[in-house]
Amino acid sequence: MKKQNKTLIIALICIGIAAILPLFISNNYHLNLMIQVLINIIIVLGLNFITGLTGQMNLGTAGIFSMGAYTSALVATKSGVNPWICLILAAVMGIIIGVGLGYPSLRVSGVYLALTTIGFSEIVRVLMTNLTDLTGGALGVNNIPVFSIFGHEFRENKEIYYLYLVIALLLIFNAYRIVNSKWGRSFLAIKDNPEAINASGVNIAKLRIMAFTLTAVYSTIAGSLYAHYVGFMNPSAYNIEFSINYVVMLVIGGIGSVAGNIAGAILVTIVPELLRFIENYYWLVFSIITLLFVIFLPNGMLSLFNKKKSMKK
Amino acid sequence: MENNKESKTILELKNVTKRFAGLVAVKDLSLKMKERTIHSLIGPNGAGKSTVINMITGLLPLTDGEIYHRDTKISGMKAYQIAQTRCSRTFQNLKLYRSMTVKENIMTGMMMDMHQGFLPFMFDFKKARQEDKAMNEKADLILKFIGLQELSNEYPANMPYGKQKLTELARSLMLEPSLLFLDEPAAGLNPSERVEFVDIIMKVFESGIDIFLIEHNMDVIMNISDDITVINFGSKIAEGTPEQIQEDPLVIEAYLGDRYKKEHGKGGRKCLK
Ligand SMILES: Nc1ncnc2c1ncn2[C@@H]1O[C@H](COP(=O)(O)OP(=O)(O)OP(=O)(O)O)[C@@H](O)[C@H]1O
Ligand SMILES: [Mg+2]
Numbered sequence: 157m158k159k160q161n162k163t164l165i166i167a168l169i170c171i172g173i174a175a176i177l178p179l180f181i182s183n184n185y186h187l188n189l190m191i192q193v194l195i196n197i198i199i200v201l202g203l204n205f206i207t208g209l210t211g212q213m214n215l216g217t218a219g220i221f222s223m224g225a226y227t228s229a230l231v232a233t234k235s236g237v238n239p240w241i242c243l244i245l246a247a248v249m250g251i252i253i254g255v256g257l258g259y260p261s262l263r264v265s266g267v268y269l270a271l272t273t274i275g276f277s278e279i280v281r282v283l284m285t286n287l288t289d290l291t292g293g294a295l296g297v298n299n300i301p302v303f304s305i306f307g308h309e310f311r312e313n314k315e316i317y318y319l320y321l322v323i324a325l326l327l328i329f330n331a332y333r334i335v336n337s338k339w340g341r342s343f344l345a346i347k348d349n350p351e352a353i354n355a356s357g358v359n360i361a362k363l364r365i366m367a368f369t370l371t372a373v374y375s376t377i378a379g380s381l382y383a384h385y386v387g388f389m390n391p392s393a394y395n396i397e398f399s400i401n402y403v404v405m406l407v408i409g410g411i412g413s414v415a416g417n418i419a420g421a422i423l424v425t426i427v428p429e430l431l432r433f434i435e436n437y438y439w440l441v442f443s444i445i446t447l448l449f450v451i452f453l454p455n456g457m458l459s460l461f462n463k464k465k466s467m468k469k
Numbered sequence: 470m471e472n473n474k475e476s477k478t479i480l481e482l483k484n485v486t487k488r489f490a491g492l493v494a495v496k497d498l499s500l501k502m503k504e505r506t507i508h509s510l511i512g513p514n515g516a517g518k519s520t521v522i523n524m525i526t527g528l529l530p531l532t533d534g535e536i537y538h539r540d541t542k543i544s545g546m547k548a549y550q551i552a553q554t555r556c557s558r559t560f561q562n563l564k565l566y567r568s569m570t571v572k573e574n575i576m577t578g579m580m581m582d583m584h585q586g587f588l589p590f591m592f593d594f595k596k597a598r599q600e601d602k603a604m605n606e607k608a609d610l611i612l613k614f615i616g617l618q619e620l621s622n623e624y625p626a627n628m629p630y631g632k633q634k635l636t637e638l639a640r641s642l643m644l645e646p647s648l649l650f651l652d653e654p655a656a657g658l659n660p661s662e663r664v665e666f667v668d669i670i671m672k673v674f675e676s677g678i679d680i681f682l683i684e685h686n687m688d689v690i691m692n693i694s695d696d697i698t699v700i701n702f703g704s705k706i707a708e709g710t711p712e713q714i715q716e717d718p719l720v721i722e723a724y725l726g727d728r729y730k731k732e733h734g735k736g737g738r739k740c741l742k
Contacts, residue, residue, distance in 0.1 A: 330591070333597075337590065337597070337601065338576070338577075338600075338601070338604065339587065339590065341569065341573055341576060341577045342577060344566065344568060344569065345566050345569070345577045348565075348566035348567055348568055348569070349564045349565070349566055351528055351548075351560075351564055352560070352564040352565070352566070352640075353566075353577065354527075354528070354547075354548045354549050354552075355526055355527075355528065355548055355549075355552055355557065355558055356549075356552055356557070356577065356578050356579060356640070356643075356644060357549050357552035357553045357579065357644060358549055358552075359547070359549045360549070366587060412568065
């Protein structure tokens with residue numbers, strides 16, 4: 157009970173800060189960064205299910221995210237469907253990808269998921285680039301409509317921020333519930349000791365596919381939100397580096413915990429912007445920081461605040 | 470606890486064989502375990518004991534033979550399906566979830582009695598809360614039964630080995646097994662921990678759970694077993710009551726040694742009290 161109250165108070169303070177922050181920010185570039193943070197939080201929360209909890213590496217965030225973004229963008233621009241419906245279709249696409257890729261690669265243990273997701277991402281990128289008639293090829297899709305509620309269109313960065321903050325909070329709450337339920341515990345048990353959870357009557361394959369499907373749905377939702385925010389999509393950015401960046405956020409924040417995921421997403425989105433002045437050395441510095449984290453804080457940043465969990469196992 | 474001779478068979482192995490590459494770990498083994506008994510499997514190191522439990526619980530496929538739990542043929546089933554026939558187990562080398570507390574470890578021992586599926590969980594908050602509460606209460610009950618209440622929020626790595634073994638036992642009880650497999654529960658425990666563990670095993674048995682036990686400690690075995698099967702190099706060399714086994718020349722030669730016979734008198738569960 158006590159611990160729950162503490163969690164609730166911290167959560168409310170954070171939500172409060174997130175809600176009043178834009179009142180002090182007028183710079184569009186900073187608002188843009190904050191929206192990007194929200195989108196990244198959603199992706200990392202999703203990645204946490206399969207990679208953080210069940211311990212299966214997903215290197216296909218780029219492909220899954222862009223499938224969500226393109227699904228939403230193409231349906232909206234080609235057939236004029238309401239962006240909210242497009243968002244739901246993107247989520248359905250997430251389910252299809254989750255089951256479709258998860259079923260063949262997660263019934264057996266090993267590194268299959270990492271390989272399949274890398275392959276999937278590359279195929280998606282090649283198709284997006286070459287199916288010119290459908291996707292607009294390298295030029296991409298333009299004029300993707302924005303979300304609207306009761307005729308009010310969300311065009312200003314500030315408005316979009318608040319809208320996406322509400323969506324992100326819902327997804328955070330949902331992730332928190334799952335992580336702290338029998339489902340989250342079973343996911344984690346699969347990583348810690350698959351034989352033991354198997355002997356406890358749990359079908360590991362089914363649970364892994366479920367976790368990956370959750371991952372995929374979070375990523376495609378994030379993709380859709382991104383597409384309707386920036387208004388255009390092209391395939392160039394969605395390579396393996398894009399995917400790895402999210403694994404880095406997951407590792408830096410703290411694998412397994414929702415608060416850690418959020419912290420990792422915020423940090424890894426913002427710090428590079430602060431490090432802009434070192435230009436070419438950026439990746440070097442960033443890689444070193446990541447490496448230090450992996451070596452000295454294997455349980456992530458948040459383990460600094462959680463003594464018990466940070467005890468070396 | 471009375472023990473009538475016509476009691477039902479709850480576990481039966483029929484001509485079970487396990488081959489690893491060139492090695493025959495278990496050879497044409499048949500045995501029957503009766504309801505409401507503690508049945509022990511003993512034998513020298515490498516005799517194939519753990520392999521037997523691993524096959525019964527589905528972690529290893531059989532090379533040949535059949536296994537029945539009550540009337541269900543469990544050989545060929547997946548491990549999680551076998552667990553769902555109310556078989557649970559502990560492991561010779563502890564398999565705890567190191568990133569979870571003791572209580573979380575225990576709660577994870579049982580998902581199948583929690584019937585709410587994933588989609589209902591996402592939307593029916595009330596039912597989800599009820600289920601979570603029920604699961605917590607069940608875990609608290611088991612924690613108390615095993616005497617681990619004080620450690621419920623501790624992480625396994627911070628506890629002595631004996632407590633870790635108890636945690637694994639507690640987790641196996643969460644499944645509400647009718648048949649429990651224990652692979653060397655007393656190994657690595659100091660004498661006082663061992664006495665505590667034997668008491669708990671007896672408590673578990675008396676609560677209605679039948680126990681299939683692998684153990685090297687002969688005090689433990691002779692004191693609590695109803696029936697004993699002895700294997701050597703994967704083959705059965707003897708079976709019977711503790712008294713019979715202690716007298717069996719083959720067993721003494723292969724496993725117990727002369728020394729044991731001289732030092733110990735009568736066995737049987739009566740000696741415990
Ligand atoms: N997965 C495996 N692959 C290959 N060989 C194995 C495997 N598991 C066990 N063995 C071999 O099978 C034989 C029986 O092993 P098992 O672990 O069942 O013995 P045990 O009776 O439990 O011994 P102990 O008392 O030391 O626990 C041993 O020779 C062992 O090396
Ligand atoms: Mg063994």
